[in-house]
Each structure stands twice: as C-alpha cells, then as structure tokens.
Amino acid sequence: MSVWTVANQKGGVGKTTTAVTLAGIAAERGLPVLLIDLDPHASATHYLRAADDDGAQALLRGETPVPVRCSVPGIHVLGAGAGLAAIERQHGANGMGRRLSQGLAALRERFDPIIIDTPPMLGTLLINALAAADALVVPVQTDPLALHGLEGLMRTVEMMRKAGAQVPEPVMLPTLMDRRVRISHETLDQLKSRWGAAVFDGGVVPMDTRIREAARDGRTLNSAAPYRHATSTYEALFERLYQPTPEAA
Numbered sequence: 195m196s197v198w199t200v201a202n203q204k205g206g207v208g209k210t211t212t213a214v215t216l217a218g219i220a221a222e223r224g225l226p227v228l229l230i231d232l233d234p235h236a237s238a239t240h241y242l243r244a245a246d247d248d249g250a251q252a253l254l255r256g257e258t259p260v261p262v263r264c265s266v267p268g269i270h271v272l273g274a275g276a277g278l279a280a281i282e283r284q285h286g287a288n289g290m291g292r293r294l295s296q297g298l299a300a301l302r303e304r305f306d307p308i309i310i311d312t313p314p315m316l317g318t319l320l321i322n323a324l325a326a327a328d329a330l331v332v333p334v335q336t337d338p339l340a341l342h343g344l345e346g347l348m349r350t351v352e353m354m355r356k357a358g359a360q361v362p363e364p365v366m367l368p369t370l371m372d373r374r375v376r377i378s379h380e381t382l383d384q385l386k387s388r389w390g391a392a393v394f395d396g397g398v399v400p401m402d403t404r405i406r407e408a409a410r411d412g413r414t415l416n417s418a419a420p421y422r423h424a425t426s427t428y429e430a431l432f433e434r435l436y437q438p439t440p441e442a443a
C-alpha cells in the first residue's frame with residue numbers, strides 16, 4: 195500500500211510522463227493502480243483521456259470521489275478539473291497540508307500503487323502531495339538550469355521536515371538526456387556529485403520522440419514502445435519503488 199509522489203518545482207522536466215508511465219507499468223502487471231492528477235493544468239488527465247470531473251479536488255475537500263477509467267485499461271484516475279486551482283487559494287491556511295493524506299486512507303485499501311502527479315510550483319497542492327508520499331520521485335532534466343530548480347524542491351522538503359512532516363528521501367530520475375550533447379553528460383555528473391545516492395542508479399531517461407507520440411495517442415510508453423531505452427529505465431524505477439504486500443507477493 196504505497197503512495198508515490200512525482201514532484202519537482204521546475205516545469206517541463208518529465209513529471210507527468212513519469213507518473214503516467216509508472217501507472218502504465220503497474221496496470222500492465224495487473225496491479226490496482228490509481229493515478230491522482232494534482233496539477234490544475236490537468237496534463238495527466240488529458241494524456242489519459244480521463245474525465246476532468248475534479249475527482250482530485252473532491253478528495254481534498256474531504257469527499258470520497260469514485261476514480262474513473264481512462265484510455266489505458268487498468269489505470270483508475272482521479273482527474274484534475276477547473277476547481278483544483280481554487281484549492282490553492284482557498285486552503286492556504288495551516289493544517290491543510292495533511293488533507294490529502296487523510297483523504298487517501300480509504301483509497302489505500304483498494305489501490306496499490308497510488309501515483310500522484312503534481313504542479314511545478316510550491317503551494318498547497320504540492321505540500322499535500324509531499325506530505326502524503328511513501329516514495330518521492332523527482333524527475334530532473336539533464337540541463338544546468340534544472341539543477342537550480344531542484345534546489346527549490348529540496349528546500350521545500352527540508353522546510354516540511356523541520357515542521358514535523360515525514361517526507362521520504364527522494365529518488366532523483368535523470369530525464370530528457372541527450373546523449374549526443376556534452377552538457378547533458380556534464381549535468382548528470384554534477385547531479386551525482388551534488389546528490390550522490392539520491393540519484394537513481396538504474397538508468398536515465400533519454401530524449402525519445404516516442405514519448406510525445408505515446409502521449410498524443412493516449413497510450414503509455416510501456417505499451418506503445420516496449421523495447422525502448424526509456425521504457426526499460428522506467429521499468430527499473432518501477433522495480434525499485436514497488437513493494438508487494440505479503441498477500442500479493
């Protein structure tokens with residue numbers, strides 16, 4: 195029974211791709227997977243052609259929404275809709291950070307893993323997603339500016355821990371790696387020397403146009419392009435994160 199939060203305060207680093215692909219791998223293995231789209235831009239919701247009926251918002255309001263089906267058989271979704279952005283404004287108050295974690299209690303009985311996609315900015319939605327996490331996946335684009343953005347997320351994690359939250363150690367996943375470009379390799383080296391063991395050691399996600407094509411078609415990478423390097427890295431990441439319950443093992 196595990197909640198995996200995919201987060202980085204920098205935009206365009208592969209958060210949604212990572213969340214959706216991990217969900218696709220879980221579904222392929224017949225696991226009862228739930229994807230929660232906590233980004234008001236609703237990228238994961240649109241990617242998976244799920245109803246934008248604000249299931250994620252309902253959860254944060256303390257209701258018990260019913261997850262919906264989507265374009266990928268086996269993935270259940272609580273989608274983002276127009277109301278999710280309002281949560282950020284309405285619930286800025288203290289005490290709101292645990293709302294998602296509390297709302298997930300019942301869903302944890304039915305779904306494993308539960309994967310949360312998050313917005314690229316610090317706010318209530320991201321704080322809730324971090325506070326609810328059993329595992330924290332941080333996609334990091336292998337680009338010098340992305341390293342700077344990563345520091346922002348790690349400061350947030352530190353701040354939450356000082357306030358008493360139990361945020362797990364991050365698993366940093368290098369993404370959008372262009373192997374032909376020296377700066378990509380240099381950035382990967384810098385990432386490893388700065389963050390050491392926090393950097394995923396099971397591979398990097400290369401640039402791959404099949405990722406955009408899969409998103410266009412509402413398919414997950416593992417089903418649309420099973421033999422790609424990117425797919426095998428995501429499969430290795432899945433293996434690292436997934437811990438079957440004793441009954442499921």
Ligand SMILES: Nc1ncnc2c1ncn2[C@@H]1O[C@H](COP(=O)(O)OP(=O)(O)OP(=O)(O)O)[C@@H](O)[C@H]1O
Nearest residue numbers: 205206207208209210211314370400401402405406
């Ligand atoms: N490894 C990759 N190779 C090629 N394109 C990729 C790769 N990973 C992601 N993309 C593409 O890059 C864009 C940004 O990816 P994605 O939406 O996953 O990032 P994000 O971090 O969720 O962005 P945002 O912060 O806007 O939510 C998308 O068009 C996606 O299809």
Ligand SMILES: [Mg+2]
Nearest residue numbers: 209210233237
């Ligand atoms: Mg996204």
